Amino acid sequence: MKKTTIIRRLDYSFTSEMVSEISGLIKQISPSVPDLDKRTLERCLTPPSVVISATDNNKVVGIIMAVVYWSLSGLKARIEDFSVSAEYRRQGIGESMLYELLKTLYAKGTKEVSLSCNPTRHAATILYKKAGFRKPHTNIYYRKTEKNNDIKT
């Protein structure tokens, strides 16, 4: 990792340049998602959720976030939107951001963190395993929420 790269928790003092840099990072993983806007980023920063950024000379070159939420069984976290800019990969930035995030989650009292990752994401799969993530013996279900006409009430 370059000496100029800074890994830190993102706060509300972000600039509009940072919003478009983060938007570009997200589009590197999901090209069809809408552009990120200020309001959405502010929502993502709402505690207890955590966003970690990597910056090089004030330019955002990596991002990861965990949605942290209360359930009746305790405080849980789910990792979303993990991306390092293509020209900055393989320099230890992703791993440093992931560990910074895990450290922050532990400090908050989150005992468990989950994520989903497409198996074609080779680099991420290796990194998650290296960081101690394991496949759970449980089924994951998914449903879109916009078509609710068929729900029996």
Ligand SMILES: CC(C)(COP(=O)(O)OP(=O)(O)OC[C@H]1O[C@@H](n2cnc3c(N)ncnc32)[C@H](O)[C@@H]1OP(=O)(O)O)[C@@H](O)C(=O)NCCC(=O)NCCS
């Ligand atoms: C996954 C990703 C964030 C990793 O970021 P990175 O900064 O390149 O990762 P690091 O340099 O910190 O690598 C840490 C470890 O991960 C593994 N790794 C990372 N990239 C790898 C690759 N291309 N091939 C094999 N192993 C890799 C290695 O074990 C590496 O440790 P090492 O360098 O000591 O061997 C980055 O590749 C990325 O943005 N990918 C596209 C988006 C994505 O897949 N996001 C995850 C969505 S679930």
